[in-house]
Amino acid sequence: MPNPTAAMLVIGDEILSGRTRDANMHFLAGELTKSGIDLQEVRIVSDRHDAIVEAVRALSAAYDTVVTSGGIGPTHDDITADAIADAFGAPIDVREDARALLAKHYETTGRELNAARLRMARIPDGATLIENPVSIAPGFTLGNVHVMAGVPSVFQAMVASVLPTLTGGEPLLSQTLRVARGEGDIAGPLAEIAAAHPDVSIGSYPFQQDGAFGANIVVRGMIGAKVDAAISDLALLFAE
Amino acid sequence: MPNPTAAMLVIGDEILSGRTRDANMHFLAGELTKSGIDLQEVRIVSDRHDAIVEAVRALSAAYDTVVTSGGIGPTHDDITADAIADAFGAPIDVREDARALLAKHYETTGRELNAARLRMARIPDGATLIENPVSIAPGFTLGNVHVMAGVPSVFQAMVASVLPTLTGGEPLLSQTLRVARGEGDIAGPLAEIAAAHPDVSIGSYPFQQDGAFGANIVVRGMIGAKVDAAISDLALLFAE
Numbered sequence: 001m002p003n004p005t006a007a008m009l010v011i012g013d014e015i016l017s018g019r020t021r022d023a024n025m026h027f028l029a030g031e032l033t034k035s036g037i038d039l040q041e042v043r044i045v046s047d048r049h050d051a052i053v054e055a056v057r058a059l060s061a062a063y064d065t066v067v068t069s070g071g072i073g074p075t076h077d078d079i080t081a082d083a084i085a086d087a088f089g090a091p092i093d094v095r096e097d098a099r100a101l102l103a104k105h106y107e108t109t110g111r112e113l114n115a116a117r118l119r120m121a122r123i124p125d126g127a128t129l130i131e132n133p134v135s136i137a138p139g140f141t142l143g144n145v146h147v148m149a150g151v152p153s154v155f156q157a158m159v160a161s162v163l164p165t166l167t168g169g170e171p172l173l174s175q176t177l178r179v180a181r182g183e184g185d186i187a188g189p190l191a192e193i194a195a196a197h198p199d200v201s202i203g204s205y206p207f208q209q210d211g212a213f214g215a216n217i218v219v220r221g222m223i224g225a226k227v228d229a230a231i232s233d234l235a236l237l238f239a240e
Numbered sequence: 241m242p243n244p245t246a247a248m249l250v251i252g253d254e255i256l257s258g259r260t261r262d263a264n265m266h267f268l269a270g271e272l273t274k275s276g277i278d279l280q281e282v283r284i285v286s287d288r289h290d291a292i293v294e295a296v297r298a299l300s301a302a303y304d305t306v307v308t309s310g311g312i313g314p315t316h317d318d319i320t321a322d323a324i325a326d327a328f329g330a331p332i333d334v335r336e337d338a339r340a341l342l343a344k345h346y347e348t349t350g351r352e353l354n355a356a357r358l359r360m361a362r363i364p365d366g367a368t369l370i371e372n373p374v375s376i377a378p379g380f381t382l383g384n385v386h387v388m389a390g391v392p393s394v395f396q397a398m399v400a401s402v403l404p405t406l407t408g409g410e411p412l413l414s415q416t417l418r419v420a421r422g423e424g425d426i427a428g429p430l431a432e433i434a435a436a437h438p439d440v441s442i443g444s445y446p447f448q449q450d451g452a453f454g455a456n457i458v459v460r461g462m463i464g465a466k467v468d469a470a471i472s473d474l475a476l477l478f479a480e
Binding site: 013014015016017018019020021022025026027028029030031032033039040041042043044045046047051073074075076077078111114115116117119120134135150151153154172174182183184185186187188190191194201202203204205206207208213215218220 | 266
């Protein structure tokens with residue numbers, strides 16, 4: 001049986017403008033791979049309502065699980081929750097369970113639950129809250145879409161809350177062989193080895209270092225013995 | 241007149257598996273912003289023919305310019321050129337101009353132009369070559385899609401080749417104010433300032449440092465005086 005599939009939607013002008021470099025995608029990719037969930041697509045869109053709605057609908061229909069990152073804070077440019085609700089045709093308003101979490105937290109910390117902070121209790125009807133042990137304001141799950149914050153520490157905590165609830169697959173095993181020869185020299189024999197080992201996938205990732213080209217050959221598969229067999233053949237062929 | 245729009249398509253299993261962290265997106269985002277071209281969407285898909293074809297068609301139709309990264313090397317898993325040709329319904333084969341570039345390069349460097357390397361001369365009919373001063377094997381432009389290598393040094397050189405050919409816009413100006421207060425405290429007045437300055441966009445990007453929350457407030461706009469005016473109002477309001 002193939003592994004469950006996933007997609008990620010990153011919402012953020014600041015990444016598309018080059019101001020900041022996304023960190024959440026790389027983190028999520030690693031966590032999903034460890035859980036045997038196959039991250040097949042990532043989209044990054046700007047803070048525009050229609051762009052978010054369209055991307056959420058497309059990804060939700062195409063993959064088993066979708067994780068979003070960004071745009072659920074208290075400021076005027078945080079529009080993700082409303083866009084997700086719209087994508088599912090769900091009503092959205094301040095919800096009592098989320099409001100109670102925030103009220104308790106701000107009472108404890110001596111801050112005011114003002115109108116802006118109350119925006120973070122806007123949760124679509126039918127959604128389940130995602131726990132946020134870092135800053136309390138919850139994410140939420142609606143259908144197969146898990147809506148999380150963009151601040152990396154909060155995003156990572158929310159991923160930790162949600163991952164145990166997802167159906168995982170067989171963890172993908174991988175081994176890497178670093179070859180100090182250009183891809184053009186190894187591509188022919190590499191294709192033959194790939195054809196001889198149909199139960200693994202073999203990828204070649206070129207790099208350049210000190211002016212010389214090389215490649216990392218990565219063998220991925222579900223069955224350790226088959227990954228081992230392919231990497232052994234590769235090592236024999238490309239041993240330096 | 242609104243600025244020209246762009247999208248990027250990153251092709252690479254290795255990024256979706258968390259093995260490597262993409263560097264090209266952040267680089268391209270910065271270069272396009274400097275040129276006044278509005279990067280509105282990025283997609284990352286795996287090395288599957290259908291996924292690439294579908295994404296290229298969608299992005300090519302929706303944006304003025306599309307840049308792809310990855311999958312144009314000599315190995316069996318480099319399938320981007322064929323997928324791009326398929327997306328446009330263009331025939332593809334080894335093309336003489338690209339073959340000649342490679343033949344000369346490998347003759348000079350004393351290497352063989354073998355069958356694998358010759359794959360890098362597969363160029364769709366109607367495409368224009370993109371110069372690659374780093375490792376010679378060219379990228380290509382077909383319609384509004386610029387197909388570039390994934391190795392960062394080569395990608396950057398190809399971006400430098402293509403950027404002067406694109407119609408740029410007014411460079412987007414931006415200024416940032418760092419505020420050491422949680423977004424919940426500043427969101428109300430921030431929304432009022434955003435409403436009072438309709439010719440700029442104001443984004444709030446929260447961070448967490450040493451356990452305290454803060455936010456970078458970024459004002460973006462085409463007209464320097466209007467960006468200045470908004471940032472002055474913000475500085476007055478949130479001065480510490």
